[in-house]
Amino acid sequence: MDDKDVQAAETDVYAIHGAEPEVLAYAMAKYSRSALTLKESLAEISTQRAEQFLNTFYFQYGHRSIADLAHIPFAIERLSLLAAISLVDEQRWDGQERSTRYQDFRRSGWYTPDFGTSEDTRETYTSAIKAMFESYNSVGALMLTALKGAIERPETMKHEAYERTLKARAFDVARYLLPLATNTSLGQIVNARTLETQVSRLLTSEFAEIRTIGEKLRIAAAEPAWNVQHAAGAQMADEVADMDEELGGRVGEFMLKPVRTAPTLVKYATPSNYLHQSCFELEQAARELMDGQTIYPAPTVDLLEDNEPLEVELVTSLLYSHCHFSYRQLRGTVAALTEAQRLEIVGLGMKHRGRHDELLRAFSSGRGLRFDFLMDIGGFRDMHRHRRCTQLLQGFTDLHGYEDPVCPGQPTLAAAGLAEEYSVAMDSAFTAFRAVRDSGVPEAAQSAQYCLPLGTRCRSMFKMDFAEALYISELRSGVAGHFSYRRVAWEMYQAVARRHPTLASYFRVEDVYQPVDLLRR
Template identity: 70%
Template sequence: MPDNEFDELSSPENSTDVYAIYGAEPEVLAYAMAKYSRSALTMRESLAEISSQRAEQFLNTFYFQYGHRSIADLAHIPFAIERLSMLAAIALVDESRWDGQERSTRYQDFRRSGWYTPKLQGEERARYTASIEALFKSYDELSLGMFDALAKALPKPEEMREDQYKRTLKARAFDVARYLLPLSTNTSLGQIVNARTLETQVSRLLSSRLAEVRELGQKLRSAASSPAWNVQRDRLEQMAGEGIVPQEATTEILKDLMPEVRVAPTLVKYAEPNQYQMESRSELRQAAKELMGDQPIYGAPLVDLLDDDEDMEVEIATSLLYPYCHYSYRQLRGTVGAIGEKRRNEIIHLAARHRGKHDELLRGFQSGDGFRFDILMDIGGFRDMHRHRRCVQLIQDFTDLHGYEEPVCPGQPTLEEAGLAAAYKQSMDAAHLAYRDALASESPDAQANAAYLLPMGTRCRAMFKMDFAESLYIAELRSGIAGHYSYRRVAWEMYRAVARRHPALGELFRIQDVNVPVDLLQR
């Protein structure tokens, strides 16, 4: 008998094989990876024998019939989404599992971007257009005016190139001007998501109150089911047209080696509006309205770190109602805590009443994190904070009820010093008035469409729930001197709130004091 009874079964040497994979269709690759649990074939062998038809059959059986949704996690798909409004972009990226990049308001001039216009008629359309045009005109004037103020306050150092100097000042000026960009402003973004996230994303978008967002969901589903753009096919056809590659060879290559690919036709074909989300949204909005009645909205700080000894039922009920009102979490929780266990449980059960067989619970049920920050900040800064995925985010509808921020950066000329304060206030007030006029319209989509008129300097409220490690990560990252001063202040207040409550933990933060002026020519 061998010294080791396993010697006859083991390889003569270590032979771990690692290789990257390129060129396989996302659904075929997902099938091949799933086969590891059902077959001894290598990845090369699996991909060699799998066709798109077999992948579709497998996915129809295991994904839809047996509910093995983790298979869709294995299919990652890149998308380009171009010329959508910033309001729609916020809705698009509101996924806990999402990776992507959007056009930067710091490094790009949005004067030529254009904007989204809802389906409005006559006088309503004219008023909408006039309001948006006025904001873009003010955005242009504010960026140019702040650039001039910065140039006067910050002469170019001798060692700095002229083009670098101007780029830096433009970025600083855009940081100020972005407060006047309306949410209707067109933007573009790229995303890489797995097919499971894509399916829930499409379903959620199709359930939106905004027509643009519903159309976006349809376009995403169509893009996943239609032939994808292939840069190599385009190049090969171009080479054939230029005579570099014979046309006959091109035809064969396209047919055999570069067939048209539909990235996820099977995995998104059943993505439909989510009735659970839609019905729960309506009922929770009504419940919040009945619960809070005509209570005034109390003042709240920029960042409020909530108590960590709250009953789970109180937190869940409050979290479920929070996105459907404009009250702070603390004020809403006070009312929820006082209504009694019976009524509180009714709210919780209301939010699960319409849940279907494959529906995940609403985001409000994701409770129990030790660090919960209720944040009231400008929409532009929120968009940057929104990118953090390792936390639970509950977002209230955008409104004018909380007023707007004025851009203030230590060491940088203020709007008053630049002679721009009056013009800024006039532009913001006019935009909020236009928002209220649109909100009062008799149009059935008035409440949803009015938000397009709000500038990014408008304050919004959102709850961020996380563990300690994530709170430290966000505070350290977002307090850095290269960041926008809007979210730098939020990060600083997050740190201060944690340090006051947990001094020993506060000592772990590598934080930068945002009140200390920075070198504005350093990026």
């Protein structure tokens, strides 16, 4: 090709379909080492060559970004809400989960941990879960009746839309009673690097269910994937074989070829020694540091000061996920330590790190806006989707109590005649939590958390920039949203407005304390 031809060449843009994820990743990686087009690379690459390349450059040389090019869809079905929260806790994750607003979870079933030979503990657990589902059903039905009594259907609104909208509002209340044991399903599309770190993290979990899911994910990436076109391909191969047996066999071989999505990139995913050892030692450090302190009351949203020394933030963040104290209270104790003591704790988060281990998430420090949230688990699950910020999560506990579902303009629990039933159900769930926790069975502290309903308060730290704070405040304060996270989004806006009043006018938020049209979606 002469200079004139080169200058005349136009940009070529095309979509790609049908390439196996690892083959496509190898082909794209070749851009850095070959002048071939992607079409030419894909035409010459075999699955075996891709595996050889990835074994060399991904594992031996640590070129981890190659795995970002292989995207793989998975379905994970019949896992608990507790496990789902852990599974989606990745900063590079895309997926969807069953909605507690639009689906009735009465038929979902629930997860039961292995209680060994302790039939009494199993009975306590099962009775508690059944009672919560009964209350979920009762509260949902009676709240729907109360909503219909309070809100007339507009003549312009179809009955089906009216019923569907109010049912969603009723589920918004009833979901507070769903236990973390409740089964759900989700789909995810992640790149192979995220999948590898996800599998490793899940395999390191203290929950048996989550470890099992991690192993099943690893196996699913290595085994032949489910082929949505299998039935149609088999029929086509049979039809061709009726005319030409040899050609039919070739068609069947091509159409029904088993595809393993990431057998090379995920085959070495194992429990993370770095994560396991660091978490163990940081939990011990947090326990020793805060020994004897009671948990101070805290607001729903606490915007921390932005003039904090980085070393103090690092240490506080490292310990935050391993206790139940607010960030502010924990920071006060950390700030009183000597520099040497703080550096010793930083060292706990570093000393077990392997050659290719990513730093613990707590090291993502230095963001300008840091919010400490204390909110119900159900609302947290919605906020959890905002992955542009750094999130530090604490374990689930009964120590922070539970929320009452309150929405301006919507019948209260008392008005619907549900206040006593709701409080009895929540208190009973907490009693069961403590009974299982203290039962002495293996992993008792973990198994007990499945008893906690979504109305239980949990604590989490979100670190972000201004753009993300504005985005979350605007999106989550909208009238169509759940009143739990609407309140949190409003408090975020209020906190930023107090800190930076000249920027407040740029937030397009809606006052969550104003009554809303509950038929507006």
